[in-house]
Amino acid sequence: MLPILQIGPLAIQTPGLILLLGLWFGLTLAEKLAQIDRRVDPNAIYNLALTALVAGVLGARLFYAARYPDIFLKDPVSLISPNTAMLDAFGGLVTGVLAALIYGQRRKLPLWPVLDALTPALSVLLITVGLAHFASGDAFGIPARLPWSIRLWGEYRHPTQLYETLLAAGIAVLVWPRRHAEQPAGLRFLTFVALGAFARIVVESFRADSTLIFGSLRSAQVIAWGLLAFSMQLIASRLKQQPTAQIPEDKSP
């Protein structure tokens, strides 16, 4: 666990740094892979992700400020404060997805091939979420004395952060684009979603910070099961489709 990297007077939040690096690395890879795969414009992928990200951060701050308008009106400069404690996750998600949809519509991007092209970036991001949790000590496990237990927050616990990192790495290998692989559009992304939901169901069982519903059911597992069922139903319908054709190679010098 290393939540803070102290470099001189600078206190760097390690989890945030890991996520940023993951995002940058994932997007760079996705752009490169899109160049090889030639089903969507690599620039469009990068711009789409960037648009969603910027809109997401802006939305997260505005939704937070909207809860305390009087405080922010007195000090409007706080709207651009880099502090991550003043963000609203739900607001960020909504505006990020909306911005991506609008950008995709305006650029007439094909939905499924774009989601497929983004899947490598999402897989890398999922791995770094696990590593960020490990650095911060979040998403911690239930107490257990096992040879591989880690001591965290005063107890020996299941290293749930490592479980999720390993499963995410496995998912990344399974959904990684392969040369000459012909499959219906959307299959790569939907497989990622289904496997991600399945991994969450497994890892959540060992987590100590779950929210419970109906007595002892973990709400994250119930939501993940719904997502698993939905994505598998979509896979079933996509399997009946033809693979997307590649964009012809640019022959001009």
Add this chain to the structure above:
Amino acid sequence: MPLSSRNFKWVQIAMLVFAAAWIAGTAWLATPGEGGRSPSPRAGFPAPAFTLTNLEGDPINLSDYQGKVVLLNFWAAWCPPCKAEMPAFEALQQAYQGDDLVILAVNTTYQDDLSAAQAFVDENNLSFPVLLDMDGKVSNAYQILAMPSTFFIDRDGIIQQVIIGGPMSETLIQTQVRKLLAEVP
């Protein structure tokens, strides 16, 4: 992967049934309950208890403030961002007088100059309790890695937010405090 839609039907059924059985099984076998939440210096955990003396030499217990919102700050006189956020705390103390808000500023005396700390408190007319951590035990219990570090503790004694580094803006401090004060005791 060569997967026909007919084969997939069976994969689909098997995975959904297995996942549902796993959810039900683990809910029945391992109810998370408290999940071993012994006092720890992180969000979601009970704040570690302590007793420290203030500048006047009177003992102050964190547990004295059960039922109130506590802003617990760790600072030192040699740390410029720590000093920079103190006026914001004082403004907060004045603005929320009469509300259930307590500001406790723990001076990390074991690695600070007590006379410099005292002089800073006097110069700025700080009216909230300044506590002295002479042996570093409380700073250790709160795993202070960087200064300033601030813990926002709710009425039940549970840490709800940890801010490491500073100075925090008045807006950040006020929104966090307002959120905790709004929670019904």
